[in-house]
Amino acid sequence: MKITFHYFIILVTAATFMSCKKDNYDPPKTKLSGKLVYQGEAIQVEYDRVPFQLYQYGFGKTGAIGGTFAPDGSYSMLLFNGDYKFVIPNDQGPFIWKKMPSGEPDSLSINLKGNQELDIEVTPYYMLRNAQLTAGSGKVSASFAAEQIITGTDAKDIERVSLYINKTQFVSGANNIAFTDVSGSSITDIGSITIEGTIPDIVPAQNYVFARIGLKIAGVEDMIFTPVQKLSF
Amino acid sequence: MKKIFQFILFTAVMGAGSCKKDKDFLDIKPISILDNESAFSDPAQVLSILADLYNRQLDFSTFDDWSTFADFSESFPSENGRAYIVQRTGWGYGEWGINWFDSYAYIRELNLFLQRCEAAPNLSDGDKKRFLAEARFLRANFYFEITKRLGGVPLITEPLLYDFKGDPSYLQHPRAKESEMYDFVISEAEAIKNDLPADVNVKSRASKGAALAMESRAALYAGSIAKYGATTPQVALPGGEVGIPAGMANDYYTKALNAAKEIIDGSAGGYALYNSKPDLAENFASIFLDKNNNPESIFIEDFKLKSGKVHYFTGWNQPRYGAEEEEGGRINPSLNLVESFEKLDNTYAPLPVEDGSGNPIYYTNQADIFEGRDARLSGTVILPGTAFKGRNVDIWAGYQLADGSILTGDDRGAQKVLPGGTNPVQVVGFDGPINAKEFTAQSGFYIRKYLDPAPGGGSRGTSSEVPFQRYRFGEVLLNAAEAAFELGQPDVAAGYMNQVRARAGLIIELTAGDITFDRIVHERRVELAFEGHILYDMKRWRLATKVWDGNKMTEADLLSNIGKATKRNTQPYALWPYKYHNPSSPNNGKWIYKIVLPTLVTGANNFQLGNYYSFIDDNVRSNNPKIVRQPNQ
Numbered sequence: 016m017k018i019t020f021h022y023f024i025i026l027v028t029a030a031t032f033m034s035c036k037k038d039n040y041d042p043p044k045t046k047l048s049g050k051l052v053y054q055g056e057a058i059q060v061e062y063d064r065v066p067f068q069l070y071q072y073g074f075g076k077t078g079a080i081g082g083t084f085a086p087d088g089s090y091s092m093l094l095f096n097g098d099y100k101f102v103i104p105n106d107q108g109p110f111i112w113k114k115m116p117s118g119e120p121d122s123l124s125i126n127l128k129g130n131q132e133l134d135i136e137v138t139p140y141y142m143l144r145n146a147q148l149t150a151g152s153g154k155v156s157a158s159f160a161a162e163q164i165i166t167g168t169d170a171k172d173i174e175r176v177s178l179y180i181n182k183t184q185f186v187s188g189a190n191n192i193a194f195t196d197v198s199g200s201s202i203t204d205i206g207s208i209t210i211e212g213t214i215p216d217i218v219p220a221q222n223y224v225f226a227r228i229g230l231k232i233a234g235v236e237d238m239i240f241t242p243v244q245k246l247s248f
Numbered sequence: 249m250k251k252i253f254q255f256i257l258f259t260a261v262m263g264a265g266s267c268k269k270d271k272d273f274l275d276i277k278p279i280s281i282l283d284n285e286s287a288f289s290d291p292a293q294v295l296s297i298l299a300d301l302y303n304r305q306l307d308f309s310t311f312d313d314w315s316t317f318a319d320f321s322e323s324f325p326s327e328n329g330r331a332y333i334v335q336r337t338g339w340g341y342g343e344w345g346i347n348w349f350d351s352y353a354y355i356r357e358l359n360l361f362l363q364r365c366e367a368a369p370n371l372s373d374g375d376k377k378r379f380l381a382e383a384r385f386l387r388a389n390f391y392f393e394i395t396k397r398l399g400g401v402p403l404i405t406e407p408l409l410y411d412f413k414g415d416p417s418y419l420q421h422p423r424a425k426e427s428e429m430y431d432f433v434i435s436e437a438e439a440i441k442n443d444l445p446a447d448v449n450v451k452s453r454a455s456k457g458a459a460l461a462m463e464s465r466a467a468l469y470a471g472s473i474a475k476y477g478a479t480t481p482q483v484a485l486p487g488g489e490v491g492i493p494a495g496m497a498n499d500y501y502t503k504a505l506n507a508a509k510e511i512i513d514g515s516a517g518g519y520a521l522y523n524s525k526p527d528l529a530e531n532f533a534s535i536f537l538d539k540n541n542n543p544e545s546i547f548i549e550d551f552k553l554k555s556g557k558v559h560y561f562t563g564w565n566q567p568r569y570g571a572e573e574e575e576g577g578r579i580n581p582s583l584n585l586v587e588s589f590e591k592l593d594n595t596y597a598p599l600p601v602e603d604g605s606g607n608p609i610y611y612t613n614q615a616d617i618f619e620g621r622d623a624r625l626s627g628t629v630i631l632p633g634t635a636f637k638g639r640n641v642d643i644w645a646g647y648q649l650a651d652g653s654i655l656t657g658d659d660r661g662a663q664k665v666l667p668g669g670t671n672p673v674q675v676v677g678f679d680g681p682i683n684a685k686e687f688t689a690q691s692g693f694y695i696r697k698y699l700d701p702a703p704g705g706g707s708r709g710t711s712s713e714v715p716f717q718r719y720r721f722g723e724v725l726l727n728a729a730e731a732a733f734e735l736g737q738p739d740v741a742a743g744y745m746n747q748v749r750a751r752a753g754l755i756i757e758l759t760a761g762d763i764t765f766d767r768i769v770h771e772r773r774v775e776l777a778f779e780g781h782i783l784y785d786m787k788r789w790r791l792a793t794k795v796w797d798g799n800k801m802t803e804a805d806l807l808s809n810i811g812k813a814t815k816r817n818t819q820p821y822a823l824w825p826y827k828y829h830n831p832s833s834p835n836n837g838k839w840i841y842k843i844v845l846p847t848l849v850t851g852a853n854n855f856q857l858g859n860y861y862s863f864i865d866d867n868v869r870s871n872n873p874k875i876v877r878q879p880n881q
Contacts, residue, residue: 064856066881076866076867076870077866077869077870077873078866078867078869078870079866104877104880104881105482105879105880106482106857106879106880107880117486118486188797188798188799188852188854189337189338189798189851189852189854190337191800194799194800234482236482236793236856236857236880
């Protein structure tokens with residue numbers, strides 16, 4: 016039999032069609048999303064600071080799928096359908112996440128069968144309310160009310176209150192162009208706290224800044240914040 | 249018929265030939281592999297096995313990679329590829345972790361060495377004792393290094409063997425308590441110290457001094473974790489894998505003091521502070537360079553020219569102008585560190601840049617601003633206006649003109665015309681500083697520690713044989729001082745501190761009343777700068793979350809509270825010299841200084857509670873579910 020060009024064409028075509036079959040798994044498509052809430056109110060945190068973990072049952076390995084909450088307290092993940100448990104590791108976040116008697120963090124079971132929205136209910140040490148931020152004449156003025164949620168033996172003091180100003184919408188201790196601290200001991204009425212910060216020169220010039228107020232709780236690493244606001248001036 | 253006879257004969261010969269047993273025929277000893285017995289038959293042979301084990305020790309800062317010296321705002325990394333060090337806002341939890349597999353492979357080989365050496369019939373008792381003690385030292389020191397990073401880990405002291413029956417769970421060991429790790433290091437040191445030579449000249453191999461120095465440092469770490477761990481109660485695990493109960497602190501401090509005392513009183517050999525050169529800064533720099541008659545170094549990682557084991561630390565970091573290679577200048581010590589060196593009257597002060605009313609201070613000579621400071625400053629840092637290898641460094645950022653503007657260039661040694669002049673003149677130093685120009689002195693300083701002044705030391709072809717000091721007598725004195733202070737003996741502490749300080753020219757003695765925690769912290773920072781201590785010290789005092797708190801530093805932060813243990817240190821600042829140009833002024837041609845934050849510095853060090861103990865990989869915990877997760881991660 017003579018090998019002609021035809022055979023070659025046929026071979027290549029056949030091979031091409033056969034390889035149309037996917038040799039890979041489908042990517043995860045089910046979206047799990049939600050936000051951190053206390054009684055329906057969103058809790059604002061710092062970018063990339065408050066982690067959570069998802070464990071999927073049934074795969075031998077015990078490692079977690081990890082992620083962090085966005086500054087507005089939201090999270091979202093693309094996953095496969097299945098049974099999961101949701102955990103916030105110990106001592107993370109400006110709130111209390113229940114622990115088991117053994118010291119392990121308590122977990123939330125999630126049965127994922129399609130896109131799901133799930134808000135994570137936690138108990139923060141403090142809530143920040145009625146934040147009013149205004150910018151003008153080179154300054155940002157802010158006022159807000161703090162409410163102590165956790166009282167009794169687990170109650171914690173306010174270490175300080177900070178006003179952060181940044182060029183971009185990532186505003187925190189790590190990302191800012193200016194900040195002002197007010198120590199907790201100098202606050203007389205937590206129901207009405209005012210704080211003021213100077214806007215430094217911005218290069219290249221822009222006529223707006225982003226600002227938010229953070230509250231540092233004594234003995235807790237992560238701060239709780241007010242929503243980021245864009246302030247034009 | 250004749251054919252048949254031939255066939256029978258042939259078969260008979262073949263049969264007779266195969267009478268030899270299979271075993272004799274097939275079992276031939278390979279000539280390229282030594283079996284255990286012959287490997288452990290000759291002391292020189294054993295030493296070469298041990299040499300490989302020595303080579304695999306772990307250090308935080310190592311000459312293999314200059315950037316291991318560069319973090320924590322003690323310096324600015326002047327290589328654009330490493331600028332991330334000053335741009336990140338914190339460290340991942342996995343930072344400073346270990347390679348689990350390699351580490352336990354190494355521990356297994358140490359355990360095998362111990363087992364085989366113990367069983368070797370042909371070694372003399374004296375040789376065997378020393379080899380065994382050396383391997384145990386290496387194992388203890390390695391576990392100590394892991395403990396500093398991870399806290400308690402499975403403490404394996406026997407070679408483990410898998411039986412291939414499909415169930416490896418009997419090989420899964422849980423993490424030991426952190427205190428058990430330190431107890432192990434301390435008890436090993438006590439057990440082996442008398443089997444090791446008490447000889448000051450044994451430096452690259454384990455000696456009695458090395459074992460005791462390791463013991464004193466380990467006990468000190470354990471004591472401070474017990475004491476200061478109480479300030480961060482979240483950094484602990486219920487099983488004690490992380491965290492040590494506060495009640496154990498005094499016991500550890502006592503052990504640390506006793507081990508240090510044993511070295512100081514000479515029972516481990518004639519160790520002493522290095523004091524051979526009349527110039528104190530030169531003397532301090534020589535601790536790290538002098539390989540002969542150096543009574544200070546106790547245990548080193550040694551290097552040797554033309555042996556293959558050399559390093560290029562000098563080439564990476566030498567002053568670039570006129571260097572042996574057209575490169576260098578990578579580690580630029582920060583102003584944060586430079587200003588923390590005391591004045592000779594034992595007080596702290598920022599470098600005087602401005603007078604009381606805010607006008608710049610004019611200096612006739614560039615180096616005058618650093619006058620009257622701790623000699624360790626110019627022993628550790630190459631200052632503007634001083635020399636390396638007999639050649640002055642050319643560090644200045646430009647001309648300050650009378651109208652307040654600055655004339656500078658964007659290339660090393662750039663030339664421009666001065667106002668009133670006709671010909672272009674040099675307007676910036678050949679060593680910089682130039683913003684974002686890598687390999688120039690972007691902080692205004694170069695590192696001096698370890699820089700090899702020998703000809704060829706900074707060239708690729710020759711490189712350097714300057715050793716890395718793992719344990720040295722100066723640290724032992726500071727260990728003793730800290731332990732004594734924590735045990736309520738400030739007078740004893742002052743005695744040890746004063747020895748170290750007198751060597752640096754600080755001859756006004758500290759009294760018992762002067763010794764505070766801040767003093768202890770400060771003394772270690774300046775004496776042991778760039779020796780791989782800063783992270784572990786800050787961790788064990790639980791200061792890391794305070795000094796690296798993630799907030800950007802202001803100039804006010806920089807200039808205040810110098811010498812305070814909790815002083816913020818999140819961004820490396822720079823000090824740039826300028827030449828004053830104003831022909832009508834008496835200050836024409838004099839030097840002024842400006843404090844600047846290099847523009848590449850955009851991040852701020854943020855040490856989180858989860859950074860105290862490095863992340864253990866999920867795969868490791870998956871393979872061995874008995875290993876518990878680190879806290880706060």
